[in-house]
Amino acid sequence: AQKITQTQPGMFVQEKEAVTLDCTYDTSDPSYGLFWYKQPSSGEMIFLIYQGSYDQQNATEGRYSLNFQKARKSANLVISASQLGDSAMYFCATKGSGNTGKLIFGQGTTLQVKP
Amino acid sequence: ETGVTQSPTHLIKTRGQQVTLRCSSQSGHNTVSWYQQALGQGPQFIFQYYREEENGRGNFPPRFSGLQFPNYSSELNVNALELDDSALYLCASTPWGSGGELFFGEGSRLTVL
Numbered sequence: 243a244q245k246i247t248q249t250q251p252g253m254f255v256q257e258k259e260a261v262t263l264d265c266t267y268d269t270s271d272p273s274y275g276l277f278w279y280k281q282p283s284s285g286e287m288i289f290l291i292y293q294g295s296y297d298q299q300n301a302t303e304g305r306y307s308l309n310f311q312k313a314r315k316s317a318n319l320v321i322s323a324s325q326l327g328d329s330a331m332y333f334c335a336t337k338g339s340g341n342t343g344k345l346i347f348g349q350g351t352t353l354q355v356k357p
Numbered sequence: 358e359t360g361v362t363q364s365p366t367h368l369i370k371t372r373g374q375q376v377t378l379r380c381s382s383q384s385g386h387n388t389v390s391w392y393q394q395a396l397g398q399g400p401q402f403i404f405q406y407y408r409e410e411e412n413g414r415g416n417f418p419p420r421f422s423g424l425q426f427p428n429y430s431s432e433l434n435v436n437a438l439e440l441d442d443s444a445l446y447l448c449a450s451t452p453w454g455s456g457g458e459l460f461f462g463e464g465s466r467l468t469v470l
Contacts, residue, residue: 288461342405
């Protein structure tokens with residue numbers, strides 16, 4: 243079974259500062275992927291970043307980076323230089339090998355960026 | 358823009374009715390999956406379709422059913438609606454076998470009264 247835990251229901255950050263959103267995971271799959279999605283109030287799930295379980299380096303995509311600590315089973319999202327448009331719900335998710343379309347999501351973290 | 362479109366965007370039904378939600382997948386994506394997202398929660402996997410057949414299902418009763426068509430568009434059908442079915446329903450597509458991200462539509466928000 244797979245499980246994602248996001249322990250921060252809500253977070254505040256000042257504009258232009260960095261913020262870390264926590265995610266821990268549990269899986270029995272030897273090969274898996276970890277994902278972060280952003281969901282604005284419109285509802286669409288926007289893909290941000292991906293980390294494969296065998297990737298040696300932490301993934302980065304522009305202002306987003308994933309702090310992957312396999313031994314601790316954590317996959318925290320770091321957003322640098324926060325912008326007002328970053329205010330949204332953020333979801334961590336995982337997918338095991340052989341599960342093409344099945345993502346397991348956490349409960350999400352609401353991020354509010356203050357001007 | 359993910360190339361995944363869903364319709365309708367909003368709808369209201371009454372308890373006991375049936376509803377059909379539609380999804381048009383991104384071009385070349387032969388796997389479609391559906392998710393239910395209750396207010397304030399993360400999305401829950403309903404099922405996925407590949408080659409027009411259900412290929413994996415989450416913990417949802419049989420009154421949740423689906424179809425996938427040769428052009429990769431799909432439908433989610435829910436019979437005998439219950440109040441707890443009120444949620445955002447998300448469709449996602451990806452190529453079969455991909456370990457990468459799913460591409461989501463904007464969802465259909467269903468309210469059951």
